[in-house]
Each structure stands twice: as structure tokens, then as C-alpha cells.
Amino acid sequence: MSLIIYKEGDKILLEYSPDNGTDWIDEDFDKDEEISIKRTFSLSKENLVQTEENLSDNDNKQFIIGNAEGDYYKIYKEILMTDNDVLFHINCSITTKYFIVNKNVSILSKFEKLAKQQIVIGGELENAIPEPEFKRVINSFPTNTELNYYADSRITNVISQYLNGVKDSGKAFEKYLEKRNKIANTSTIPSIKSYELDKYTFILETLKEMLKNSDSYSESDWQTQILEIILILYPKYIRCFSNVMIKDFYTKIEQTTNRYIDLMLVDSNGNVDVIEIKKPFDNCVITSNTYRDNYTPLKELSGTIMQVEKYLFHLNKWGVKGERELSTKYESELPNNLKIQITNPKGIVILGRDNNLHKRQLFDLEIIKRKYANVMDIITYDDLIKRLENTLEKFK
16 A cells, blocks of 8 residues: 655645555445545545546545645645644645654644644744754654653644643653654663653653642543553553443343443553543542451442442453454554453552551551452552652662
């Protein structure tokens, strides 16, 4: 398969040559359906170059994806699936790499999503991003693994220099970017350690800052932010899906009930686990008074444990059929040929604080954690901080 984007007169053309020929494209267009390429372009019959040769070609097709207007080429928003047309100055050397990175990441869509405004590359317009800076981002774009962790922050750091209202990602992360650019020439163990040091420092400072103002974040905000940290602390996970529907064959005897997992993790082998992320409330993990000289889990902790155990129970009972249904549903968002597997899934529970607990409470809390260790990892927000600090010590 090949995909080429180039200028031709006042048009921007996309030439697509799929491995399995173009008959399927003609069939979709005959049904008035659009085709999707690389999760970046949505093309319809109206975008086809209307020449007899192109319409009858079974090996490749040419599409018009933009045209010149004044000093800029306008790339159509309907094709890029963005809210605004993207503008490239007529002097820009437009190539396929300006649209897609890492095989199927729409770089322009990512820019617009973070900037929340029209993207303009090159030229003298007030909000234009210089083409050399745009190329620098593309050339230094992370690998697929790194992309899940850092892409948003890297792009934000660049566009915030040229667009107003974009949140700064932090000085620690800017320092990390500078050192990353040197790794290609000085790829030594010390430089890698320094790179990791900056990364974990940035994450630790971000978490501490959030905990200072925990009431200003919704549970959804916490899930989004903490999930990024979890994906770094547990690098085996490559995807996370939200609001995942699973089958419950037991609640109602005569019919199957649908249940929904808030967050489901998928590792590099396709195995799934469940994660529950709660807001960091104080006094929600263990009692302040004893029962028969023991401190016991509070309702928030015991209820969350029960919730996760039920998810794991229903996942296991769903078995092979569930694997097929989940694999089909999320096929487009998983690496090629990766199938979801329900193989004794485990849980991760993140909730509460333990910084105000005394020694005996912490001891009993640890017993509770170890009781469930074979089923789930129970982590407080202070545990997260300790893990990050210990990781930093390792790199220091």
C-alpha cells in the first residue's frame, strides 16, 4: 500500500494505492459510502479526480483534498475530520508526512484538538505556526509507545508559543524535550537516566499539585490524569477503554443484563484488567475506631473492592464469547492482529489518602491490601507519590 500527497497546480492531491486493489473503493462509492484511510482521511466519491483514467484505474485512485485560496492551500475539514479547514502557506513543501505520523496518527487533528482553534502552518498570519517548527515536531515525534504518554504534552509545548490560550505543560517537560533531542547523538546510559529523571519529576510534581487542589477536579478529571501516570508506572498496558459493556448472566435469571466497566486496560499481549480510579478523599480507606482491636475498611474501600470483584467475576464468566465480542468492538483501536484475551483478569484500585493515618492503621491497611493482592492492587494516592519518589531515587 502506498499513500502520496503532493501539489499539482492550485490543487492538493492524494494518491492512494491499496494492496488489494481499488474495486472495494468503487463498491463503497456506488453505495454512497465514504472510505477512511489511516484514520486520518475521510473520502467520498465527490473528492475523486474526475478523469476517465482515474475512474477506471484498478490500482490507484487520486483525490482532491485541498485547493489554493490566496496565499494558502486550504485542506478541507470534511476530509481531515476536523472542525476547521487547515491552512498551509503556498511556499510549504506539503508531503504525506505533514498529515500522518506513526502509521495512523492524524497530526493535524491532534494539533487542532489541543489548540481548540484553526491550525495555520507557515506565512505571516498572526496565529501561524512556522513551517520549520512544525517539521521539528514531526521529525521528533515519539514512537508508538512514547506517543501514548507524551504526544499531547509535546505538541502543547510547541503550539503554546504561537497560539493564545494553550495551557503550558511545564518547565520540567520542556527540559525533557531538550534532552530527548540530544539522545540520538549521545545515546548512552547516563543520558537515558537523565531523560527518565525529567519525566518522573514532571509526573510527580503534577500529581502533588493536583492533590493540593483536589476539590477543583471532577472524578472524570482524576481518571484522565491518573490513568496517564498508571500507564507509565505499568508500561505493559498499551490501551485503555472506557465505559466497556460486559455481560451479566446472573443478576436476572431469565435474561442477560449489561454492565459497564469504567476503565478496562489492555496489555501488549491483549490480556485485559480492570482499573477503578476514585477521587482522593480523606478518611475513606480505613476506620478511625477499632472493631475487636482491628481497624477495618470503610464503605468506600470495601464497596470499590466489591465492585471490581464483580467486574472480574462477570468477565471470567463471559469467557471466549466475551473475548470475541470485545476484540470485534475494539478492533480498529488495537494494533493489527491483536485479540483481546480474558485470562484471569486482575484489578487496580486507586482511591483515598493515607498520609494522616497512624502506625496501627497503616499496618491493618497493609493487611487488607495483601489479602486482595492476588486479585487486585489497592493503591492510595500517597502510595503513588511514594512509588514515583522511589523511582526517582533509582535514576538519581
